[in-house]
Amino acid sequence: MSRKQTPLRPYFEKMPDIGKLLEDRDFKQRGPNAKDVKEQEDLIAQAEKKVREAGKPAEKVRQRGQMTVYDRLEYLVDEGTWCPLHTLYNPKDNEEGCTGVVDGLGKIEGKWAVIIGFDNKVIAGAWIAGQAENILRVTDLAKRLNVPLVWMTNCSGVKLPEQDEIYADRRGSGAPFFRHAELNKLGIPVLNAIYGTNPAGGGYQGISPTILLAHEGANIAVGGAGIVGGMSPKGHFDIEGVQSLIEATKNFKAKPPGRVETHFDQTAYFREVHESEQGVLNGIKEYMKGVPAYDPRFFRVAETAAPKFSGEDLNYIIPFNQKRTYDVIEVLARLTDNSEFMEYKPDYGPEVFTGIAKIAGLPVGVIGNNQGFFKDYPEYREEGSMGVGGKLYRQGLIKMNEFVTFCGRDNLPIVWLQDTTGIDVGDAAEEAELLGLGQSLIYSIQKTELPMMTIMLRKGSAAAHYVLGGPQANDNNAFTVGTPLTEIYVMHGETAAAATYSRRLVKEQEAGRDLEPVIEKMNKMVQDYYDRSRPIYCAERGFVDEIVSMQLLRNYCVAFTESCYQNPKSITPVHQMILPRIIKG
């Protein structure tokens, strides 16, 4: 008889339980909180709906016999696995209300991929401002997770009136072609389903991936047929000039270049041509079957298990009132397998928790801010001091430096739960080396080469937003998701107004002048900080990669973790991991 088990069973099979069931009184007491959160969710849902409906109505596209990008995604992606990203991203405030591409993480034929497509409802999938930056986030994500990038190309070329915002620049619309080259160089395949007319930029978008599959009506070309008149020899246009342009356009009957007759029949760039749109996506699915992916049992330390407590509780647990404290371990209990958590150094650096959890049976490191108050803490301040949750002190920074370093050694991807007001300040904090320890944590993160994801549970503020695995960790942070309670700013608006206007107030008062005009400015600043730190604003600017309803956070944790373990570039044999042994002592 053969016998099988998961490795290091005594450590991983059953880890300490966390969390407790919410009772009726909790739902009753915290009902108003859940209502406040729901109101934010509704606002976000409305904004997302607007993005999905951008451009032509979907029906018009379908009437022409085409699928929309959303139809294509629905057909391509395994049911229940889609985790959208960058839905509200619109850093250049485009009138279209979006960047013209739709992307996220999803499974195709049981394997995770980063998936992106041009929104063919929006100017036939044109290059518009901010799109290149969106694409670079996506190519970076595929690189970080080492999973395939799947494109649905349908790109009409640059939106000409805004070309100066789109075409050139170091991170402009040509940069993604170099990123595709980089992914290929790194051994990460880029699969491309090509639809419609793709001239110039669209042509390179078509040609730059690894595997090209085309719809029978698709074409890719260096330039399009639309450039019929060439340059005006006079250097400007007049009646005579535009008359000849009108004639040239009327007589122009040529089909667009780079059709299937050329790039399938002659150059053989296209590996497959399909009569139907679905046929192209079937081709992508077939190729996905062939991309490298480990069976998860190579890395699983236990069977996958859902958390014991519902993710829907989170709207009752995390206070809408940003000043109110809560037990973040109750949040963690709604994210981890079977609501278990093996904590590293719980009695040291109480303002943060660090430890190992299982997500989909796979081990991950988890780090986050504890909330509440800590008596006689931090130790470097006078006796009787009170530490405040959400802040970082010497012990917490040292603990995180250690933990991150051990995670690097054990190849444990890290999930950060961030809700921070900053690092402790003042002479005592400087003497306690908090500046140095914060930067040390940045070094520790960079040194690990680990993929990480960050959940902005509520506040991200000051340098703590950076050092707690924030999106600025470009080589590590795969993506950052926000919640309906996310706020990100360098400091709270009230603090900023006090810092900006306090001296002015003194001067005005000493001069015997009215303080009201200054007070008005201060309040305007507070409001301005508030408006520019709301979840939707954070998503539009790219401070977070998506705003996620709290009950869906676990889905993103699963997508991240399984992607990390799909085809890792470095492996620590589970039975040689050191962190579980250190925790046990």
Added chain:
Amino acid sequence: MASLLAPMAGKVIEVSVSEGDTVEVDDVVFIVESMKMETPVFATEGGTVKEIKAKVGEFISDDDVLAVIE
């Protein structure tokens, strides 16, 4: 009879129960603001609220008796 003590110095911003109410362990009895943060004060024992000794807006010190629960 048990005294519910202030966990820290701060200002009472909410009294969540009334005298005569029945409370269970972990019910929120007060909300106290301290160092820009609001934190709930939970009942440490179940019973009837016999006396509430702190009012909204009142500044309290560490270990002050906030309520008596019988």
